[in-house]
Amino acid sequence: MEALQILERVKNRFGDRVLEISEKKPDPFAVIDPNAIVEVGRFMNEDPELAMDCLSNESGVDYKDRVEVVYHLFSYQHRHGAVLKVKLPRDNPSVATLEGVWKSANWMEREIFDLLGVNFEGHSDMRRILMPEDWIGHPLRKDFVEPPEYHGISTVRESPIVRLDTKKK
Amino acid sequence: MSTLRTEEMTLNMGPQHPSTHGVLRFVVRADGEVMREAIPDVGYLHRSIEKIAEKVGYRGFMPYTDRVDYVCAMFTNQGWGMVCEKLAGIEVPKRGEYCRVIAAEFNRIASHLLSVGAMAMDIGAMTPFAHVIREREMINDLIEELCGARLTFNYMRIGGVAWDLPPGWREKALKYLDHFDPILEEYNALISWNKIYIERLANVGVITPADAINYNLVGPNLRACGIKWDIRKDIPYSVYPEFEFEVPVGNGQWGKLGDSMDRYVVRIREMAESSKILRQALEKIPPGAVLAKVVRNFKPPAGECQIRVESGRGDMGWYLVSDGTGYPWRVHVRTGSFAAMGIIQKLSAGLMIADLVTLIASLDVIAPEIDR
Numbered sequence: 001m002e003a004l005q006i007l008e009r010v011k012n013r014f015g016d017r018v019l020e021i022s023e024k025k026p027d028p029f030a031v032i033d034p035n036a037i038v039e040v041g042r043f044m045n046e047d048p049e050l051a052m053d054c055l056s057n058e059s060g061v062d063y064k065d066r067v068e069v070v071y072h073l074f075s076y077q078h079r080h081g082a083v084l085k086v087k088l089p090r091d092n093p094s095v096a097t098l099e100g101v102w103k104s105a106n107w108m109e110r111e112i113f114d115l116l117g118v119n120f121e122g123h124s125d126m127r128r129i130l131m132p133e134d135w136i137g138h139p140l141r142k143d144f145v146e147p148p149e150y151h152g153i154s155t156v157r158e159s160p161i162v163r164l165d166t167k168k169k
Numbered sequence: 170m171s172t173l174r175t176e177e178m179t180l181n182m183g184p185q186h187p188s189t190h191g192v193l194r195f196v197v198r199a200d201g202e203v204m205r206e207a208i209p210d211v212g213y214l215h216r217s218i219e220k221i222a223e224k225v226g227y228r229g230f231m232p233y234t235d236r237v238d239y240v241c242a243m244f245t246n247q248g249w250g251m252v253c254e255k256l257a258g259i260e261v262p263k264r265g266e267y268c269r270v271i272a273a274e275f276n277r278i279a280s281h282l283l284s285v286g287a288m289a290m291d292i293g294a295m296t297p298f299a300h301v302i303r304e305r306e307m308i309n310d311l312i313e314e315l316c317g318a319r320l321t322f323n324y325m326r327i328g329g330v331a332w333d334l335p336p337g338w339r340e341k342a343l344k345y346l347d348h349f350d351p352i353l354e355e356y357n358a359l360i361s362w363n364k365i366y367i368e369r370l371a372n373v374g375v376i377t378p379a380d381a382i383n384y385n386l387v388g389p390n391l392r393a394c395g396i397k398w399d400i401r402k403d404i405p406y407s408v409y410p411e412f413e414f415e416v417p418v419g420n421g422q423w424g425k426l427g428d429s430m431d432r433y434v435v436r437i438r439e440m441a442e443s444s445k446i447l448r449q450a451l452e453k454i455p456p457g458a459v460l461a462k463v464v465r466n467f468k469p470p471a472g473e474c475q476i477r478v479e480s481g482r483g484d485m486g487w488y489l490v491s492d493g494t495g496y497p498w499r500v501h502v503r504t505g506s507f508a509a510m511g512i513i514q515k516l517s518a519g520l521m522i523a524d525l526v527t528l529i530a531s532l533d534v535i536a537p538e539i540d541r
Contacts, residue, residue: 059503103383
């Protein structure tokens with residue numbers, strides 16, 4: 001099935017809980033109500049026409065007014081894919097985990113939690129994965145400011161080139 | 170006689186353990202020699218490459234993509250090039266695509282060589298490692314002639330490749346392939362069909378096809394479970410449809426389907442297939458330009474897209490969001506090693522501690538690719 005047909009099928013099943021379908025090329029996507037994401041995921045996984053057996057990619061994007069979680073689904077059986085999104089508020093974003101449908105969500109959701117601060121409700125192991133456990137803030141947020149030091153290790157290094165420039169002035 | 174009292178131990182393995190291919194750490198809960206659970210702890214090589222992309226712009230990011238996976242840098246180059254080209258609608262000249270395929274397939278052989286050699290070394294056989302490094306050095310020499318670097322290639326550009334094949338390179342490459350095909354047989358005779366080696370690998374870390382898909386395993390790890398799936402064949406990109414090659418899959422010949430031996434053998438067979446592709450590509454390469462005309466201040470239109478590349482460690486997904494300026498809004502790389510690490514905790518239950526080393530090596534995880 002083409003990506004748009006897949007999204008139409010989901011729209012027919014879930015009605016107004018599919019908030020928006022974007023037909024924009026190259027990759028069309030559907031925006032789903034955050035409260036319905038697990039239901040939609042489970043339907044797309046179990047429906048024999050769609051059979052989305054693989055969550056190929058899950059990533060988070062920080063726009064300045066919202067945070068989005070993007071799901072790239074894929075079916076090895078039918079060899080087709082579709083993109084879903086949920087839009088979340090920037091303060092304390094939270095959405096249910098898809099770990100129960102696709103196991104691969106476990107690590108990818110930990111990464112999004114770590115780097116963008118999205119909390120996944122019902123996740124079995126919601127810990128930081130890439131950053132140190134005592135790190136403050138979420139680095140891929142657009143307003144993240146790098147701390148000057150971490151445990152006494154400076155994150156700023158003087159550049160000899162810059163120093164030459166200032167001397168000239 | 171009273172029953173022997175046993176106690177569960179918690180052991181730390183890594184991050185500087187020699188078999189962890191970089192810096193990985195495992196917290197192992199073991200009862201004697203049998204593991205209850207091995208919990209991977211990653212992030213020691215996190216260099217915030219996705220954040221860097223937002224700061225350096227589209228063209229400036231190309232050398233950084235080398236560092237995503239420095240064993241397969243051609244594929245990360247290609248992934249970044251392809252995702253930008255898809256969003257901006259740029260067409261790569263035919264010769265440019267051929268150069269990409271040639272460079273990438275040489276890189277795949279080099280990557281698989283390192284993988285199978287390191288696997289033998291992890292298990293305790295030192296000699297095969299010396300053999301594969303010898304072969305890999307020759308590929309490195311060829312690639313160095315092509316782009317000036319031996320590890321972090323920075324060969325590709327948005328719209329093609331940086332340099333055409335140097336004069337006489339094609340003949341050298343063909344000569345190397347003539348040398349390489351018998352070497353693969355020699356290597357197999359040296360280690361692959363060794364009974365002790367097979368017994369160390371067979372039936373260790375068995376992955377079922379359903380689990381492989383559910384955990385999003387990709388590339389050789391997926392194919393070893395008997396699933397015939399290769400992005401080069403099934404979602405064709407570049408000029409791969411013009412070549413004839415097989416997709417090797419695991420068949421459980423030495424033990425259960427999807428065990429470590431299957432993963433090992435799939436890599437060995439893929440090297441032979443890459444060699445076939447290379448011969449065809451070197452034969453058929455058309456004349457012409459290698460780089461499309463791309464404006465210096467490259468700005469794709471606002472939007473987003475995703476592409477998938479078959480790298481040495483399997484399907485690598487590049488997701489790019491652009492806001493129409495000269496800097497990407499968001500770049501996300503979903504790598505094969507990241508997914509493969511996610512399944513280790515499940516597979517480790519009931520395994521011997523010595524077999525954890527086999528398992529990690531057979532999944533061919535590369536630490537920089539996990540942490541990015």
